[in-house]
Amino acid sequence: MILHSLICLVHVLFLDRVNWGQQIHGLIIKMSFDLDVVVASALVDMYAKNENIDYARKAFDGMGVRNVISWTTMIVGYGRHGDGKEAMRLLQEMFREGFDPDELTLASILSSCGNLSSTIEIIQVHAYVVKNGLEAFLSLSNALINGYSKCGNISYAFQSFSSILEPDLVTWTSMIGAYAFHGLSKESIETFEKMLSYCVRPDQITFLAVLSACNHGGLVSEGLHYFDLMTSGYKIVPDSEHYTCLIDLLGRAGLLDEAFNVLISVPIELESNTLGAFIGACKVHGNVELAKWAAEKLFLLEPGKPVNYSIMSNIYASVGHWFDVARVRKMMRDRCDYKVPGCSWVEIAGEVHTFVSSDRSHPQALEVYSTLGMLVRLMKEEDCVCGVDFIFDSFGNECAI
Known part of the structure; x- marks a missing residue:
């Protein structure tokens, strides 16, 4: 009874209460309940969900006995933490220990490898999935679509999509988003229309994917159509990401007045991405006044983000407003610690090499x-x-x- 209560308590304490969890952890060790694999797995899960991956690994390494759940918990924790390389190493160790991963473990690994753009690892996991007859799990098929797409291999993503006999909404959305991610607007829209023909009801995420496709392709009329279809046809309330996509679509097409009208009529609180998209469009089309209006609001929302000041400084420089350039640069120095450099990477023989300027x-x-x-x-x-x-x-x- 006590053991069951502790397990339930540990599961509850992951909600931003890691200090309480540590106290319970101490009590568990004192009473030797950490020898129970279920309790120990719950501790790993608690630390991982609190993004304290080091404590999670210590709890995991301290386990005398492990099962598939404990291995999966730690691997999923690394995946959520963005450490795909360590998740992959742990999967290999799991195989050496004689455990077979389940669909949740593999889906997490695929997601991690996609974020790392590690194509070779995804192909290896895919081969394991096929060899062990796990293709029936839609979660794995969807993860393969997303993983291949993020690695830049849209053809493999489409093959994974085509192999699914009964795709669900997540599957359709994954493929629509994959095409949009690669700038294949026509294919993304065709996939969306095909989904509708199968009477699959789209949700917010699906519409965001198709709006993104219209945005990347500069398809203004199509984007306006789908935005209206979402709000009027399916009665879906758009969030800030939908408005950001719509404003970016109009702005890129040079319709700054229309984008501005949408911006000031948004019924929800403006977010930084929305303002940033509008400023970017103003930069492309040389409208300094509208950019200045949006920048003032953006500086209030994100006073410590260097890229906001850099963009506005470049806009002023493009029209020769050097006094404003110096003013914005001074604001950036006063308010920001440092600017995170952009990077590029290339994968060679399964290893990802990252470079900055x-x-x-x-x-x-x-x-x-x-x-x-x-x-x-x-x-x-x-x-x-x-x-x-x-x-x-x-x-x-x-x-x-």
């Missing part, structure tokens, strides 16, 4: 910059680059700018 951290940085310098020299010798200036990077190699 002027990166020195990669173990083969010297070779990378040396090769880049050689390519630039060859391009200059072949006269393939016209009107391009060259500078020397921090490694002494010549780079195009």
